[in-house]
Amino acid sequence: MLTGLHIAVIGGDARQLEVIRKLIELDAKLSLVGFDQLDHGFTGASKEQMNEVDFTTVHAIILPVPGTNLEGQVDTIFSNEKIVLTEELVKNTPEHCTIYSGITNPYLNQLVASTNRKLVQLFDRDDVAIYNAIPTVEGTIMMVIQHTDITIHNSKVAVLGLGRVGMSVARTFAALGANVRVGARKSEHIARIFEMGVTPFHLNDLAANVTDVDVCINTIPHPIVTSDVISKMPAHTLIIDLASKPGGTDFRYAEKRGIKALLAPGLPGIVAPKTAGQIVANVLSQLLKEEMEGRKGN
Template identity: 80%
Template sequence: MLTGLHVAIIGGDARQLEVVRKLIELDAKLSLIGFDQLDHGFTGASKEQMDEVDFSTVDAIILPVPGTNAEGLVDTIFSNEKVLLSEEILANTPEHCTVFSGISNSYLEGIVSSTNRKLVKLFERDDVAIYNSIPTVEGTIMMVIQHTDITIHDSNVIVLGLGRVGMSVARTFAALGAHVKVGARKTEHIARIKEMGLTPFHLSELDKEVCDIDVCINTIPHHIVTSSVISKMPPHTLIVDLASKPGGTDFRYAEKRGIKALLAPGLPGIVAPKTAGQIIANVMSQLLLELLQHREENA
């Protein structure tokens, strides 16, 4: 149980509602910021404005998956109010206060560092990323079906990257009958792709591998699908970029060439927000239990 733990949940989308439900079950004290337009009421949680929260008693701050923007503003789809997480607010929290976010940026890293608080990036954890790859794959399948006029079965698909998402995407599209090639740089990834019964190639050869593809799925958060690569693709190719913003595709050149390119980060929150929220909630509850135990041990 999380009795006695004060958690501020700031902004977010439908995924955060599952976190709220889970933490209420565990008897945490919750301050919900950026939820004033949410019709659903949560017994045991209070909707508050940023300036109404006593941050000197807050043990943990939970941000949405994207964290903050470059100016410190937090996405709040359940409110029209702008919510800013500032250095001043963090400095007012107890020294043990931990900030949880899906991903991070230089602003968030900066204020956490300057206030000597701990930041936990959930999407850098293997368990979260692997569980999250399931709705990501389902969302990718949905997008490919919606934006092509061919079946996935017998289509030519390239997957870029064999990370936690790339592996799930490649395996699933192959199971659906696609001819899957996977691009990677590490020799161990090349070996794993071969072991999986798929066709491996080194990413340095990418522009030579795209001449006959129907779908290109990128999971690499670097500029990898360049204008040079896109120029070699057939005109009907669909590019689905799953990397975090701004993605790894030259979208301007793709549009100029008439190739449909879709940036699709955050698919779990779009196609399966309940499941995606439960994944985050289950991990969050365990991390908060550890935080509470650590706090009590050092009290």
């Protein structure tokens, strides 16, 4: 249980509702900022403006998956209020206050450095990333069906990267009958791709491996699907970029060539917000319990 823990949940989308439900279930005291337009209330949680929260008693701050923007603003779909997480607010929290976010950026990094607070990036964790790969794959399948006029079965699909998402994408499209090839750099990844029963290739040879693809799915958050690569693709190729913004695709050149290229980060929150929220909520509640027990032990 999280009895006695004061947590500020600041902004977010439908995923945060599952986090709120889970924390209420565990008896935490919640201050909800950026939820004033939410239709239903939560027993045990109070909707507040940023300046109404008593940050001197806040043990944890929970931000949405994207965290903040580069000016410290926190997005929310449940309010028109402009919400900014400032250094001044964070300095008012107890020294042991932890900030939880899906990902980070230079603003958040600077904020925790200047306030000497701990930042936990949930999407850096293997468990969260692997669980999230499930709705990501389902969303990718949905997009391929929507934006092509062929079946996945017997299509030619190139997957770039064999990280936690790339592995799940490759395995699932192969199971659906696609002819899957996977590009990677590390020799152990090449070996794993071979073991999975799909075709490996080195990313140095990417341009030569997209000359006949129907779908190219990128998971690498660096410029990889360049103009040179796109120029070798058939006109009907669909590019789906699952990497975090701004992705790894030259979208301007793809448009110039008439190739459909879609940036699709955050698919779990779009196609399955309830499941995606439960994934975050379960891991977050476990981390909060461990932190609480650690403080008691000290």
